[in-house]
Amino acid sequence: MPFNESSAPTSFDCPVCSTSIPIFDPSESCYFGCAHCQNYFYYGETGPIDRKTTFSTRMEPTPLSVGSEGYLDGKWVRVTGISRKREERYDDPWLEYVLETKESGYQMLSEFNGHWMLIRPAEGKYTEEKGKNVTDEDREYKLFNRYNCRVLNAVGEFYWDLLEDSKLQISEYIHPPYLLSREVGLKGTEWYKAVYKTPQEIATAFGLTNQLPKPLGIGAIQPSPAGQKRPTVAWLATRLALLIVVLQVFFYILKPQKTLFDQSYSWNSDSTRPGWNQPIVTSSFAFDGPSAMAIRLSANVDNNWVELPISLINETSGKSYEFTRTVEYYHGVDGGESWEEGAQKDEAILSRIPSGQYHLNLYPNSEGKNRFYVHVTVVQNPILYSNLFLMLILIAIYPIVLFIQQNVFEQKRWADSDFGP
Amino acid sequence: MLEKLFKIKYIVLAGGLLTAGFVWAGMYGSRLLGDDLESVEKMDNNSFQHGSGRRSGHRTGFYHK
Numbered sequence: 001m002p003f004n005e006s007s008a009p010t011s012f013d014c015p016v017c018s019t020s021i022p023i024f025d026p027s028e029s030c031y032f033g034c035a036h037c038q039n040y041f042y043y044g045e046t047g048p049i050d051r052k053t054t055f056s057t058r059m060e061p062t063p064l065s066v067g068s069e070g071y072l073d074g075k076w077v078r079v080t081g082i083s084r085k086r087e088e089r090y091d092d093p094w095l096e097y098v099l100e101t102k103e104s105g106y107q108m109l110s111e112f113n114g115h116w117m118l119i120r121p122a123e124g125k126y127t128e129e130k131g132k133n134v135t136d137e138d139r140e141y142k143l144f145n146r147y148n149c150r151v152l153n154a155v156g157e158f159y160w161d162l163l164e165d166s167k168l169q170i171s172e173y174i175h176p177p178y179l180l181s182r183e184v185g186l187k188g189t190e191w192y193k194a195v196y197k198t199p200q201e202i203a204t205a206f207g208l209t210n211q212l213p214k215p216l217g218i219g220a221i222q223p224s225p226a227g228q229k230r231p232t233v234a235w236l237a238t239r240l241a242l243l244i245v246v247l248q249v250f251f252y253i254l255k256p257q258k259t260l261f262d263q264s265y266s267w268n269s270d271s272t273r274p275g276w277n278q279p280i281v282t283s284s285f286a287f288d289g290p291s292a293m294a295i296r297l298s299a300n301v302d303n304n305w306v307e308l309p310i311s312l313i314n315e316t317s318g319k320s321y322e323f324t325r326t327v328e329y330y331h332g333v334d335g336g337e338s339w340e341e342g343a344q345k346d347e348a349i350l351s352r353i354p355s356g357q358y359h360l361n362l363y364p365n366s367e368g369k370n371r372f373y374v375h376v377t378v379v380q381n382p383i384l385y386s387n388l389f390l391m392l393i394l395i396a397i398y399p400i401v402l403f404i405q406q407n408v409f410e411q412k413r414w415a416d417s418d419f420g421p
Numbered sequence: 422m423l424e425k426l427f428k429i430k431y432i433v434l435a436g437g438l439l440t441a442g443f444v445w446a447g448m449y450g451s452r453l454l455g456d457d458l459e460s461v462e463k464m465d466n467n468s469f470q471h472g473s474g475r476r477s478g479h480r481t482g483f484y485h486k
Contacts, residue, residue, distance in 0.1 A: 229428070229429055231425075232422075232425040232426060232428070233429060233432060235422070236426065236429070236432065236433065236436060237436075240436045240439070240440060244440065244443055247440075247443060247447060248447070251447040251448075255447075255450075290449050291449070291450035292450030292452065293450075313464070318463055319464070320461070320462045320463070321458055322459050322460045322462060323457045323458050323459050325457075348457040349452060349456075349457055350456070350457060351449075351450060351451045351456050351458065352449050352450055353450070381450065384446070384447070384450070384452055384453075386452060386453070386454050387443060387447070387451075387452065387453050390453050390454050391440075391443050391453075394439055395436070395439065398432060398435075
């Protein structure tokens with residue numbers, strides 16, 4: 001039932017069907033809708049009842065009924081009237097609940113597709129800028145919708161003639177979770193400010209035991225979950241990125257790069273004689289680990305390649321760390337344009353190499369008959385740029401995901417608007 | 422800010438773990454993404470003697486012009 005008469009101070013009988021209609025605010029209310037016969041009429045203080053219209057449809061059960069009391073934002077409110085409206089152009093209806101308050105006159109609750117908003121008269125003057133935006137002292141609102149409405153049904157009491165609402169031109173400007181509504185009528189312009197409310201907030205406010213319908217789609221001022229998280233996540237991500245860079249500098253100071261070995265070797269190759277290639281064996285060097293080791297190689301290859309299978313031998317433990325690098329460099333002129341590919345140097349970085357005495361065995365091989373100079377440099381504690389960049393990428397992933405989610409959310413929101421950006 | 426951070430506590434935890442991983446990798450010289458090392462082998466007593474290394478590297482697939 002749309003009526004809860006228990007707390008009504010007085011009532012009167014519907015002049016058409018004699019159903020008792022409660023009155024909660026006799027001093028202000030003068031328009032009434034009967035839930036039984038769908039008649040809507042004016043009831044003056046002394047004058048006769050003037051039937052204004054009979055709605056063609058019956059008011060379906062609503063989540064809140066006339067007389068429902070609750071606490072919104074900690075303030076007592078009571079539902080005194082319920083109206084069902086739709087835009088002239090569209091069939092989808094919404095519900096508006098008139099809320100009586102103790103301190104600040106009347107407020108409205110609006111519910112569309114399970115999305116709720118609390119609407120209060122707005123103080124101050126607002127002017128539309130650039131034909132689409134309205135700014136107040138806190139934020140800028142973007143034009144989201146402009147429409148005329150039709151009243152489909154009304155029950156309870158109203159302090160204004162609800163049927164006059166169909167003569168208003170309504171413009172709605174949003175800055176989720178806020179909305180500014182401008183209503184232009186014959187009597188002038190009025191502004192209202194709304195804030196989004198979740199079904200849970202409404203259910204808690206009115207002590208509803210039944211679950212309210214889940215919101216469908218995206219509400220005009222529904223806050224984006226990703227957008228709500230984004231500022232905090234961005235704050236955290238920038239601090240973490242800064243910390244990572246500071247830690248990298250700290251490692252650079254604590255474990256500085258050190259060249260342990262730096263030497264050149266000449267090497268003759270002849271691929272026509274299998275087994276002829278001789279290995280290069282370096283002198284030994286001490287390594288202080290566990291740490292990363294960089295082996296930098298350069299060779300004077302020219303339109304050729306040299307493959308370098310390498311063994312890093314720990315002379316104490318006998319462990320052999322195997323890896324292969326290839327130095328290749330090609331260049332030429334093709335169709336009047338010069339080109340080059342590859343480089344005369346390459347680098348291998350080995351992780352967590354333990355302390356010990358080491359040497360390198362290199363087993364070069366190449367194509368044809370060549371004489372190469374191979375330069376070998378071993379560096380302890382090279383800067384692991386890949387770690388730094390990997391961390392910065394990982395830190396950036398979630399903010400980027402939130403950014404995309406927020407944009408998708410906003411696109412869906414604005415898909416329902418004729419004034420999308 | 423603490424209240425806001427508490428709302429994303431799992432993200433804060435993930436960020437802490439990432440930072441801890443970075444510190445560990447920095448202290449031990451570990452590459453977090455990829456490694457040029459192909460294999461580690463234990464050699465016999467003679468084979469790692471200076472100047473007597475045997476070829477134990479792996480040929481990689483190789484393309485050249």
